[in-house]
Amino acid sequence: MLTTNPFEDDKLREECGIFGVSGADGASALVALGLHALQHRGQEAAGVTSWDGAHFHSHRAMGHVAGNFDREEVMGALRGQVACGHVRYSTTGETALRNVQPLYAELATGGFAVAHNGNISNAMFLRDDLVARGAIFQSTSDTEVILHLVATSSYRDPLDKFIDALRRVEGAYSLIVMTPNAMVACRDPLGIRPLVMGRLDDAYIFASETVALDVVGAEYVRSIEPGELVIVENGKLRSLRPFGETRARPCIFEWVYFSRPDSIAGDQSVYSVRKAIGAQLAIESPVEADLVIPVPDSGVPAALGYAQQSGIPFELGIIRSHYVGRTFIQPGDQIRRLGVKLKHNANRALIEGKSIILVDDSIVRGTTSLKIVEMMREAGAREVHMRIASPPTTNSCFYGVDTPEREKLLASRFSVEGMTDFIHADSLAFVSIDGLYKALGEAGRNDMAPRYCDACFTGDYPTRLTDHDAIDQLALHEAAE
């Protein structure tokens, strides 16, 4: 199983991965390895900032970690025992280098670097206020708001300035911050985005997922708690809880699709949870068929769970043919219709004359599901049943995930019957929201106090959405005139 997906055009996309090291020789090389392991969380650009005890060094680049952060002239300049880095997708389409993180500023108290996974949901509101007071923004990133809030805070101590800034922002943020004295790792009060801590000899490591600890040979210690600030200063660790006790609401989609299957998230194996979702799906929505076929690559664990629960053989009916490496730009219009087969191919000898169950992790726009079903039919499948290892995706995310506008989500346009027709399947079923919670070890969803952020399935957003509401207000106002 691979960490990329040939059908990723129709997947939700995590927008960022972050990684930090404090206290290791060649810290930036470890950061590069960690970011490489987190590349699935952001393929558009990457950046690394290091501190050598006297100076900060930064390099930011469009593109992958490999090819940029494995060149000696780049890595040799990123000196020091403290470093952090970032991989990103763009949300807005602004793909300029100036938006690539870690963001950095020279404050009166010294340099300040920040790497951010998540999304500040009142960033526009705060930015307008800061600009009115004379702040000059150098990026269009929501993260820069944090820098300016720190710069203009009236507190004297850099850490107090930072906490002062965090009190003013709302939304989702897992952050790694570097100052000349300390590395700080923190999560927002609900812990929407993940952040874990590890140990490698004397060094402390922070990462979006445990696989990034594995790749550098570090030991997994624990998750950063929601609302917690962990500070590494002079090789010592301390923890602050400036928001007091908070109720966790981690993003449930990390287990469905974002995290790598070999990661541990919230102390559960992502692979096992996905298999459990598949098994739950087999219980909730059984169907008689000859073969269970995963939609590669993200559907594989759920398909295995479905096959083991149902006793129907698991087989590879779709072969990824997209060769490792560069995207092939299809030449000429007359050739373009051949498109989807460049990336995968039906295992025709296996499929022909069979009734099959396709298992995928989610449906976003539905366009790819349609292509896959049709590819199976062209290869001679007798019946095609689609099973989805998540509930219908009906709502947009405002916490750092790239979701299409709501009107483009298949599940917000159609009922399950309508969706079945749309993708030309013989049957279609999604796991229930309670089934999803069961696979995570709960009795079901407690609607009074849900354990996860599942807004994309339920519309139940756990924070205020200041900027979004302001836009709605404006649209309303304009409509009223």
Next chain:
Amino acid sequence: MLTTNPFEDDKLREECGIFGVSGADGASALVALGLHALQHRGQEAAGVTSWDGAHFHSHRAMGHVAGNFDREEVMGALRGQVACGHVRYSTTGETALRNVQPLYAELATGGFAVAHNGNISNAMFLRDDLVARGAIFQSTSDTEVILHLVATSSYRDPLDKFIDALRRVEGAYSLIVMTPNAMVACRDPLGIRPLVMGRLDDAYIFASETVALDVVGAEYVRSIEPGELVIVENGKLRSLRPFGETRARPCIFEWVYFSRPDSIAGDQSVYSVRKAIGAQLAIESPVEADLVIPVPDSGVPAALGYAQQSGIPFELGIIRSHYVGRTFIQPGDQIRRLGVKLKHNANRALIEGKSIILVDDSIVRGTTSLKIVEMMREAGAREVHMRIASPPTTNSCFYGVDTPEREKLLASRFSVEGMTDFIHADSLAFVSIDGLYKALGEAGRNDMAPRYCDACFTGDYPTRLTDHDAIDQLALHEAAE
């Protein structure tokens, strides 16, 4: 399942894939798609030559098909309804552009292009003779010998010149040739390397594997026969057998590893054959264990066959973490030891405390097998049993496959017991040579008249090896002095 392999440093490598189209608009675009589907057969360089009725056009490039043969300025110049192309690995290390095929020459009879999969085993002998007569070679490729033999043939007709040339070469060759009048596809008398024929509307298509037909939407017609020349001239097809009837000896490693699982080779599904090898392996070498784990990606079908035959659950215990795209060059020596984890990672939560069966397609040097076994042990595996879906690889190939020198092949250095120790496994077993033939539908290997070239397993080479013997002779001579 993917068509690349994270452990490919320790695999035998097919050296070439070829693809030709006669009679379609945008022929070179079809060739590019076909080569993209054959990229696993040669990732080092690619070339395409087209004929527009008046002129030949060629483009050759180091690197992948994608990124080179999907650029409009390149493809727009490759005009015409007839085109052929080539992807290659280098055998000799000579990676110069001038060795990239199709090779092309302006002969007195007009242009002549040739794309070759295989290896001429008397190329050195022929080359020395040609140079002595005044020929100037422009490459170090064995294939160029064919060009000069054609150029200096005393026959008048281009096709006769070509057959005259073929009579002088020995070894393995599947060829696609273009002249102003015709496209010719042919295989050597033993049919060592594959070549299939397809049909897309009025066009004829030739390709190393059927997946390349699938990708362009062509219908699979049949294999080119060993010793057969198929000529397409003015849209009409004819077949010649200049060597008379010959006894086929196709390369058995195509089913073991080279061909894509979704290809049909010798009228058998490669995927099904691999599953059958896995099942045969479970029968020959059973072992009690908790999990069957494929070595990704090429071990997956055999592992499924093994799991289904044995009833032991199939699970993904190794996650490919090598991100799609560029190779990550590991920074610095102190970091290098982390190496192998960049490309894959143990699914620790699954492995811990379990007895596991690892299934892989072959062992070449054994270095990677050792790393995988150790990775499994580090992840907490209680017992690690290795099962290999081919017999021990004991001999070098001289027919167009990149094999290490014989002394580096693990199976030529050690007995199975010694190999078990070398890779630190609790047990190790290979499928038997008869078992391999059984998976291909035979009763076993008929040693008097084997149906396949299995020299890498048996040392039974089906042709003379003129150049190789000359080198041995020389070495012997030098040793005697």
Next chain:
Amino acid sequence: MLTTNPFEDDKLREECGIFGVSGADGASALVALGLHALQHRGQEAAGVTSWDGAHFHSHRAMGHVAGNFDREEVMGALRGQVACGHVRYSTTGETALRNVQPLYAELATGGFAVAHNGNISNAMFLRDDLVARGAIFQSTSDTEVILHLVATSSYRDPLDKFIDALRRVEGAYSLIVMTPNAMVACRDPLGIRPLVMGRLDDAYIFASETVALDVVGAEYVRSIEPGELVIVENGKLRSLRPFGETRARPCIFEWVYFSRPDSIAGDQSVYSVRKAIGAQLAIESPVEADLVIPVPDSGVPAALGYAQQSGIPFELGIIRSHYVGRTFIQPGDQIRRLGVKLKHNANRALIEGKSIILVDDSIVRGTTSLKIVEMMREAGAREVHMRIASPPTTNSCFYGVDTPEREKLLASRFSVEGMTDFIHADSLAFVSIDGLYKALGEAGRNDMAPRYCDACFTGDYPTRLTDHDAIDQLALHEAAE
């Protein structure tokens, strides 16, 4: 005569050229042409910002205008009828893209772009103060201080904010500023750096030199006055004098070397002034010789003036051999000694046995002068007399010219006799400071009220040097401890 110099390693370097257009279709294309004509004023990087009535568009690049600002994808995006641009050398060695101008900020009053030729001599002092108040700087350029002073000014109107900012800065600045409503061109109260105005149909054009007007076919109107702000708003021009009447002190080195010979500066032809300096030099420091030979290319006009005044024939004794285009990096240490001949070559057949007068515009470190004299001797010159068309360069410039530290200036290390020895000449003479003023049409230098900034020759700096004095203070303080 060419606008570059084969000996430019040992020349003072103007640090910037600026160019702006308001009111012309394809304004950014005109800016690109203008910057191309000003390329001799800054070859390290270039930038263009345009305003299309709704949005600002910017492109900045390392390297020359050609190759960057003649690419359709770049120029097509720089839409609008208003645009300005900048070419630069770096002073500090910080060659990052973020320092490339025009600098741009989104202020509360809208976008604000600025292109600057000169140097703010209290920039460090102002910057420290702004950072203490929470400003985040994105560059290390002194020019960014102006942006932050505008952003934090308490005035409401953008133009008032800008004047408020200018009142706080000291030093040399010719600026072109763009806001959504207006283009503003201004010079510091002493007019140290040049800035001229032109007209092309209905458009107003501002440029560092008149050659940039020539290249776009614009008519030269007049210089911007020292201390004047010229504002183009809605196609109308107005002029402000916020500093009242000021006494002009334009940089005299523009006539000596910086400006192109075909420019008109201060209403005088630069070519004619240079010839007049040469003639003055012939009067002040005559010598008997066979030939007058210019050091190419900047010494040519003065050499012609010298030859015409003295009656000694003007001949090309040094041939520029540096081929148009890329710098040749000399291979290997053993070859490096051949160095200087790559860029020029003695015209041996002419020189041999002759007594020659070499005419150059200035001597900075003297290293190149030494090489040239020796090259002439190697070519057989009997006597070599050096004549310099400027007084000895004894002091550093703090107004936007890249000068070596004072200790490296040959004229601050040696008397004229010492310099003569250093460069191995038979004689050496500089034009007198009064002679230089005479060539500019004055009776001589009025030491009470000199007409030009000639600090590099006289040490008489016309402004305060706040940052420089602070550093001296610090050095003094450290020395005292």
Next chain:
Amino acid sequence: MLTTNPFEDDKLREECGIFGVSGADGASALVALGLHALQHRGQEAAGVTSWDGAHFHSHRAMGHVAGNFDREEVMGALRGQVACGHVRYSTTGETALRNVQPLYAELATGGFAVAHNGNISNAMFLRDDLVARGAIFQSTSDTEVILHLVATSSYRDPLDKFIDALRRVEGAYSLIVMTPNAMVACRDPLGIRPLVMGRLDDAYIFASETVALDVVGAEYVRSIEPGELVIVENGKLRSLRPFGETRARPCIFEWVYFSRPDSIAGDQSVYSVRKAIGAQLAIESPVEADLVIPVPDSGVPAALGYAQQSGIPFELGIIRSHYVGRTFIQPGDQIRRLGVKLKHNANRALIEGKSIILVDDSIVRGTTSLKIVEMMREAGAREVHMRIASPPTTNSCFYGVDTPEREKLLASRFSVEGMTDFIHADSLAFVSIDGLYKALGEAGRNDMAPRYCDACFTGDYPTRLTDHDAIDQLALHEAAE
């Protein structure tokens, strides 16, 4: 004075420069320097081949010497004490890398490299014959014919093979050849293209011009004689004259334009000859005027000669404004009309109201002359007299110079009166053919036995033109049908 020309679009272009070293450490670095000095003879591509006593090493690249042959990874691989190189323009438009010289072949007698300046005038005829006998050409270069003639020669010794080959070719050739045993430098029997010999310590050096000796610090020894072969073998020199005594006819255009002014050609200073032509022109075609203005850069020496002879002041009326480096691609159609000013600019302050004499070296198509005259008039010139330092160019060259087809040569379309009208000059005069010979020290042209190849002025071609006649024959034949 610079070695390039802003008006080179309308100049004849020498097609090649060659340079060879035998017997120096770092030979290829010397070759790179030498080629850099010969870059004006060919800017399209360059190549270097070296011999390290055991192997040949080659690198060929499109573009300039600088940027290609100053990179350590390139030069480090070009090991050995013997090396030769080549710079080229393309004649045919075939700009492929395979045509870049030195050409190289592995012959039965070992490696054989050749660098060629000139043109084989029966190359097509010989090529057809060689291909009919089975030769495979790898380039479209006429030079490759020599390789195949050597390869197929029936002589045994490599030098005999080479002489055998030369006997079959006709036309112009200066060659540097490398074999494992020797470096051979030779010129065709008429010595049409130049080739000189120099000495640097123990090494022998061969170069197209003496400037290339100057740049490496070598001493000029003598020209290779027409029809002479100079062989360096084991550090010893010998000379052969396989064609017996021959009558020299060196190309006269080398003195007019091709060679650098600081070169010595045929033992005469090119600079001095050009000045003498200018003086002769002043005698033959005087005119009253205020200023003599050179068309930069190639017109400068003749203009100086004209000015000194006539007593009219020499002034720089045209300033090269084309900045060193890349060509500026003019953006947009509306801007394109500004074109010519990008590369030069009138020195308006000097020109205005004056009667001027423009001096240029030659007129080819006349388009640029027209632009220059008009630029002078726009700048206010009262009268514009054009004087040309060569006779009218009426005929094409077939000896390695890129000439437009005859119908495009202004002098073959018009009388001098017609040409005067075409370029809008007040008067126009060319130096006479006898005047040109006088400047070279002759009494005039001896039509019975001219000392130079002056076919471009006279149509008197000194060799057979087999290929050209065959084409004419064909055209005639077709016309007759």
